[in-house]
Amino acid sequence: MKKVYLLGKIFIGLMLAVMYLPIVILIVFSFSGSSGIGAWSNFDFTFDLYGNLFTNDQIMTAFGNTFLIAGISSVLATFIGTVSAVGIYYLHRPFKGIVSAINRITVVNADIVTAVAFMVFFIVCLNYLDGYVALVIAHTMICTPYVILSVMPRLSQINPNLYEAGRDLGAGPIRTLFTVMLPQLVPGIISGFVMAFTLSLDDFVITLFNKGSGLETISTLIYSSTKHGIDPTFRALSTIIFIGILAVLIGINVYSASRRKKALLVGGKA
Amino acid sequence: MAEVNYKKKKIIEITNVTKAFGAVTAVDDVSLAINRGEFVTLLGPSGCGKTTLLRMIAGFDLPTKGKILLEGTDVTQIPPNKRPINTVFQKYALFPHLTVFGNVAYGLKILRVPNGEKKLKNGSVKQLYRKLTKAEIKAKVERALSVVGLAEYGYRNVTTLSGGQQQRVAIARAIVLEPKVLLLDEPLGALDLKMRKEMQLELKRMHSELGITFIYVTHDQEEALTMSDTIVVMSDGAVQQIGSPKKIYDEPANAFVANFIGESNLLAGNMIADFKVKFLDVVVDCLDKGFAKNESVDVVIRPEDIELIDEEAEKAQMCGEIISSIFKGTYYEMEVVAGGYEFTVQSTNGKEVGSKVGLHVTPNGIHIMKKMRATNEFIGEADGENLVWMCKGDFELDLPEGVEKGDKVKVKVPFDAVELTDDENDGVIGGNVTQSIYKGTYYQVQVYTDTDEDFLVDTSDEWDINDRVGINLRREKVTVEKVEEEEDE
Structure with a gap:
């Protein structure tokens, strides 16, 4: 029995190592200016790469582009997705199932297919549209289904009498929507937004096919620079992005844990 | 004069209201008047249309046909937020993102109260309205919470409350707006028995304290008998009987009501003459008249109205044998087979199973009902x-x-x-x-x-x-x- 337990521990340790060791190595080498990774002989501990990062215009522009596109398209996707989820939820029998199924198709569809499809669409229907507008449209469209999927379950948890309770207490339909129904959806909307933002942030395939020339995001910039060996500065950039996302994740967890605790404390008081 | 007073007393008048959902008629041509200050219960089995009727009074459903008047004004088409009527929902429907205080204050924040008048240039007078101040809202919320016994709970999150407490918040949220009519849709259905009994008394107390008209929906006949001034028994979307609890128990209008309210022995009989009914081949005196000769009727005898006497006694109308006897705390409930029918009898004097007894019912204990349809x-x-x-x-x-x-x-x-x-x-x-x-x-x-x-x-x-x-x-x-x-x- 004890042996099995130990084996399990070793297995988990191995799994975690495989998952996180690459990232750890990347972080370690982000503190070395050496262009050859893996050679410990010329490992010099410096912050040079981080310094370079902020003076490298190409990287800073790509960084800005990435966050601009992710910001705009995730806000749009959150709005469209929330409204669509409400609409789909109140559809009648056959249509509800059909529309939900169509929504899931876009989620499981291969990125490369979506990417080529958007490229063809922009060429045929929108006169060779590319650049920011094309990317915002494409990213909004790939993110929206995820928002719908995260808002829908919240809708089905709402007490069906809640809307009527708002109306009963004197609120008109619009006021009830904003003060009673919307607050119930907020957790779903937030998680949908976060999902949409990260999805847009690390999208590569769709961006590559639709960005046109001249516009680079982080992922396409890294890709194009691999042709002449990876610029060591990207190690610092990757480290910063990883730490940033880790910080946001920890922040969200700590916040929700403290909220739960507060609710319990208040509950136990009387 | 009396007629005028009577009319003023009515707060809600429902006339020929029908509600159909597709091919199914949930409420079928119901007419009903409810007096001011009354505690009225709509009672019936599930699917009898009582909740649909309540929802039409609240304004959530619109009648297919018919009218609903509130204090003489037609409100049939008025949306729920414009009606001075509030509802306590079966599953509370509290707003989970708000505290107890926030829930109760929700309606008050929307409420506008008259605030003087303004003379317009064209000479007409315009009524002005204002919002309630924060202090007014706080005072009202605190008063409502103390009425339901939750004075110290304002800051609490509603999701941390027990079922009974949530129900009290739901009631406070509805009564704080001082509605003319309070609708309660099976509000105690989700509570356990002990809590339910407690809340029944609480609701009755609130009703007399607040003086608001209560319309209460339930399928629990005991709850209806305990709490109501008037009971409306419904079945199949139609009203079967309207009356005080005592009247409905003692003089059920038909077999459905007799069977639904309380325990009863229901028998098929014939009126052989005025004050004489024949059932199970015995002729028994009763207090009812005006039926056609030999008209077939339904006979109701309540278990407590049957007297068990000696088999040989002269006043024994039937003879039977006790087949079961259960002690129920204050009385015995016995099954007696007589004339092929299994009578349920309640008596403080228990008899041995297997013993032969005589049955006697006074004319007062027999209730005759017309057949619903032949x-x-x-x-x-x-x-x-x-x-x-x-x-x-x-x-x-x-x-x-x-x-x-x-x-x-x-x-x-x-x-x-x-x-x-x-x-x-x-x-x-x-x-x-x-x-x-x-x-x-x-x-x-x-x-x-x-x-x-x-x-x-x-x-x-x-x-x-x-x-x-x-x-x-x-x-x-x-x-x-x-x-x-x-x-x-």
Whole structure:
């Protein structure tokens, strides 16, 4: 029995190592200016790469582009997705199932297919549209289904009498929507937004096919620079992005844990 | 003068209200007046239309036909937020993102109160309104919370409260707006028995303290008898009886009410003369008159109205044998077989199982009810030789002469002409058993067809409510008449 337990521990340790060791190595080498990774002989501990990062215009522009596109398209996707989820939820029998199924198709569809499809669409229907507008449209469209999927379950948890309770207490339909129904959806909307933002942030395939020339995001910039060996500065950039996302994740967890605790404390008081 | 006063007393008048959802009629031509300050209970089994009726009073559903008046004004089409009526929902429907205080204050923040008048340039006077101040809202919320016994709970998150506490918040949220009518939709349904009993008394206290008209929906007859000034018994979307709890218990209007409220012995009988009813081959004195000679009626005898006496005693009207006896705390409940009927008797004097007893009922303890209907009547269409199309089924029946295919016919089906089958497919059509009442020597069963029509059936078998059954007709007992139609040409 004890042996099995130990084996399990070793297995988990191995799994975690495989998952996180690459990232750890990347972080370690982000503190070395050496262009050859893996050679410990010329490992010099410096912050040079981080310094370079902020003076490298190409990287800073790509960084800005990435966050601009992710910001705009995730806000749009959150709005469209929330409204669509409400609409789909109140559809009648056959249509509800059909529309939900169509929504899931876009989620499981291969990125490369979506990417080529958007490229063809922009060429045929929108006169060779590319650049920011094309990317915002494409990213909004790939993110929206995820928002719908995260808002829908919240809708089905709402007490069906809640809307009527708002109306009963004197609120008109619009006021009830904003003060009673919307607050119930907020957790779903937030998680949908976060999902949409990260999805847009690390999208590569769709961006590559639709960005046109001249516009680079982080992922396409890294890709194009691999042709002449990876610029060591990207190690610092990757480290910063990883730490940033880790910080946001920890922040969200700590916040929700403290909220739960507060609710319990208040509950136990009387 | 008296007439005027009477009219003023009415706060809600419902006239000929019908509500249909597609092919199903949930509320069927209901008329009802509710007096100011009354505690009225709409009572009936699930699916009888009581909640739909309540939702129409609240404004959540619009009647298909009919009118609803509030203090004499037609509110039939007014949206719920414009009605001075508030609702306590079955599952509370509290706003989970708000605290207890926030929930109760929700309506107050929307409320506008009169705030003087303003003379317009054209000479007319405009009524001005203002919001309540924060201090006013706080005072009102605190008062409402103390009425429901939750004075210290304002800051609490509603999701951390127990079911009973949530229910109190829901009540506070509704009464804080000082509605003219408070609607309660099975508010105690989700609570355990002890909590329910406590809340019944609490609600009764709040009703007398606040002086608001309460309309209460429940399927629990005991709850209705405990709390109400007036009970409205509903079944199949129609009102069966309106009256005080005592009146409804003592003088049920029909077999359904008698069976639904309290325990009762229901028997089929005949009025052989005024003040004389015959059932189970005995003639017994009663207080009812005005029936046709030998009219068949339903007889109700409450278990506590039967006196068990010595078998040989002179006043024994029937003799029977005790087959079971259960001590219920303050009385014994006994089953007595007499004349082939199993009487339920409640008495403080327990008798041994197996002992022979005489039964005696005073005229006061016998209640006679008119039969709801004597035969089932349907309109169908002749569908070929000896076939009638009705309730979406082809029945083999004898057609009178001169009836041709396509003619409209009226089909009269006596209760004992219907045969029920266990397997739906063995019948011409299928249906759901919605009611089963034991009438002494047979069961009267009500079966709803999928076409929303109902058959009353006399049968010696017991059928379970909600069972699917097949329906066949005994051809020789059914009469078919031609319906004369006015020609359009």
